[in-house]
Amino acid sequence: MAFLWILFFILIFIFNICTPLISDDFDYMSQARSGNSLWDLILQEYNQYMTWNGRSVTFILYRIFLCAPEIILKFANSIVYMILSMLIYFNIDNKKKYDVTVFVLVQLGLWIFGVRFPQTILWECGAFVYLWGMTIILGFLSAVRYLVSNNRKESVLSCALIFLFGWAAGWCNENTSGGALLLLIITAVCIYLTEKKVSRIIISAIAGNVIGLGFLVLGPGVRSRASSIEELHSGLYGIVARVQKLTLLNEEAFLILLIIFAATIIWSLYYHNKKGDNVKQILFALRYRIIFFVVYLATVYALAATAVPQIRALFGAGIFLLIACIQGIVDNLRLDNDGKTDSTKQMLSFLYGSVIAAMSIYLFFQIIDCGAMLIRIRRDYDERIAYIEQQIAAGETDIVVAQFHEDFDNAYTCAYEMELTDDPEYWINVQYKNFFGVNSITAIPYDEWEENYSN
Structure with missing residues (x-):
């Protein structure tokens, strides 16, 4: 245990x-x-x-x-x-x-x-x-x-x-x-x-x-x-x-x-x-x-x-x-149970054991898949924060960042439910803006951002 x-x-x-x-x-x-x-x-x-x-x-x-x-x-x-x-x-x-x-x-x-x-x-x-x-x-x-x-x-x-x-x-x-x-x-x-x-x-x-x-x-x-x-x-x-x-x-x-x-x-x-x-x-x-x-x-x-x-x-x-x-x-x-081992009680133990085993197998694959996606989301997030800090250091006050890759969404994240948008007045955008002390922060799809802003 x-x-x-x-x-x-x-x-x-x-x-x-x-x-x-x-x-x-x-x-x-x-x-x-x-x-x-x-x-x-x-x-x-x-x-x-x-x-x-x-x-x-x-x-x-x-x-x-x-x-x-x-x-x-x-x-x-x-x-x-x-x-x-x-x-x-x-x-x-x-x-x-x-x-x-x-x-x-x-x-x-x-x-x-x-x-x-x-x-x-x-x-x-x-x-x-x-x-x-x-x-x-x-x-x-x-x-x-x-x-x-x-x-x-x-x-x-x-x-x-x-x-x-x-x-x-x-x-x-x-x-x-x-x-x-x-x-x-x-x-x-x-x-x-x-x-x-x-x-x-x-x-x-x-x-x-x-x-x-x-x-x-x-x-x-x-x-x-x-x-x-x-x-x-x-x-x-x-x-x-x-x-x-x-x-x-x-x-x-x-x-x-x-x-x-x-x-x-x-x-x-x-x-x-x-x-x-x-x-x-x-x-x-x-x-x-x-x-x-x-x-x-x-x-x-x-x-x-x-x-x-x-x-x-x-x-x-x-x-x-x-x-x-x-x-x-x-x-x-x-x-x-009463300590007996008749076929009915054996069947119950088998049934519960099978359900526990099935749930464990399901969770194993969920953790592997979703865990990998979470690591990728964290990479996107770290890149976003580093880019914002880089832009602030360069004197920028209106910053455009990349949204998280859509393909990384999974059952163990709520990052996409509370994600930045292309509206700088959206309440989550405002929270980012206030935290970093800039005029505005806007987010666009990752591929579009990479093409126009990554360099």
Whole structure:
């Protein structure tokens, strides 16, 4: 398993290095590097909190890392990705001590089914909002789970620390932080029903999470940003339209995972029904995956409370669903067995093994192909930056650069979705212009640029 951890870290680090800085990265880097101290960065974030965005915990981290060399930023992002994968692994019950199968399932799930992987994990601005935010949230939930399940001493210090951790987790991402709160409430109810009391750890965690979520959703900038979004419908019709759009986004992002989850449920129901278990016993056996599935649904449809965002906002919901799916597979293979080796159970092991093998082969070819394309995109990007700096040194203030080669587009980049255009007033062109301090930057197709400007 250590070998696999190193292998996937190397892969994600390479993909991070080969992902250029994109659109908002330039804008925020300009802001961050104009500051002279940490206090300046805090003031910048306070201004954003008051005017545009309430996700202050992740954005202050983003500003800090933008002040460091790019390689440090890429390395830190890769480490956080691996931490998230280990947190998902930690939240799977009934696994072996060093369970290679579960770890591989986690990696396959993230690389293949991670919602908008290029935008939520590789693009720096998106990574801090979604990858780093979800890592903080799931880290908080995992800490609570560890303290409660291991009956750790409920000292004042541990309650205070979990309260602060909950505050940070609540201040990360609107719908995902809300999903974390729902999971805590469900946990508290389950503990109360069985033990007739709730630990101070859970109470402290809920209190911190509620306060952090309050700072997030009640921020002036959130209201300002929401009011700037126009929708065709309002009132009840608007809510119905949002639910419909979210359902379509849900289908686009999670159809295969939902099929996998349903298959694990059907198999477990078949097994427990054959065993003669009653409804209470069945629900108890399926409780972990059902809880994470309920939290996933709530995290998706909580977005109906506001204007429907881009699909990447479902990233956190996808992590909850991924945990539910992997838990279902592990339960099918480990619990729904009784130690027997009849042909039906052998067939199930063969089926799951074949699916895992097929996904691994698919990912292998995707990584090879897309990795090569990312390296070429990075070369285009480095040439672009070098050319801009060369032109600035020569005294040019209206600069024409080459767009990325169209043939290099692939499933693991969002560079083409946020690319420079031939309009110098386009918002991404303006971000480049402001970053480099020139009058204008325009981009044209690579072949045309090479013919007219490369020399």
